[in-house]
Amino acid sequence: MSIEKELREELRQAADSMHCPPELHGRVRQSYQRYVKEKRGRSPMKKRILAGIAAAAILIPSAAFGASYLADDIFGSSATIKQHGGTDEDYREIEEFLQAAKGKLTEDEFKEYTELSKQLMKLKLKITDVNGVVHEDKLTEEERQQFEQLASRLAPYFEKINGTVKP
Structure with missing residues (x-):
């Protein structure tokens, strides 16, 4: 076994032997849920903005080329x-x-x-x-x-x- 694998295995065994207090577990869970809610709230707006920019980048040059001279x-x-x-x-x-x-x-x-x-x-x-x-x-x-x-x-x-x- 390589040193990395041995180290990884030792850390995994140490993490398994640790026990997290229930209050800490609850706070981490709440923090993670808040993070996920915020991320969901912002994501559609970012997607819309990116879609708008992409549409403009495609439509503006095509309108210029499509215009009659x-x-x-x-x-x-x-x-x-x-x-x-x-x-x-x-x-x-x-x-x-x-x-x-x-x-x-x-x-x-x-x-x-x-x-x-x-x-x-x-x-x-x-x-x-x-x-x-x-x-x-x-x-x-x-x-x-x-x-x-x-x-x-x-x-x-x-x-x-x-x-x-x-x-």
């Missing part, structure tokens, strides 16, 4: 930008710009801005290759005029969004 209204999805040489970072920058535009423009202005942007982006995506290089020679004369007209109609909105508009 303004850039999706214009491009369709981030995959469209990737097909034309863009990256996720480019897509996030466009989304941030559109969020800023939504905050700075009136509701009617923002609707018109997004509609004009959709038309302009269709033309831009048509002339942009997989590497992100723009080939303006792919536009017909009519499309080129439409492109310039859209750009001039969007210029005041860009000035207002960027804060360069003069009062």
Whole structure:
């Protein structure tokens, strides 16, 4: 036998030979019962708090990812930008710009801005290759005029969004 086992056995025999007075036994029992009652009273509250924190930790990020992006209204999805040489970072920058535009423009202005942007982006995506290089020679004369007209109609909105508009 190892020394630990021998020591454990000796302590067990000594504990068995001891007798606890009944009053001490009663006080220990009462103390233990109070401890158990207090623990039961606090535990459900802790569980609720932990469940609430866990739910918030799960729901908040999922709500952020589940929200529709303004850039999706214009491009369709981030995959469209990737097909034309863009990256996720480019897509996030466009989304941030559109969020800023939504905050700075009136509701009617923002609707018109997004509609004009959709038309302009269709033309831009048509002339942009997989590497992100723009080939303006792919536009017909009519499309080129439409492109310039859209750009001039969007210029005041860009000035207002960027804060360069003069009062």
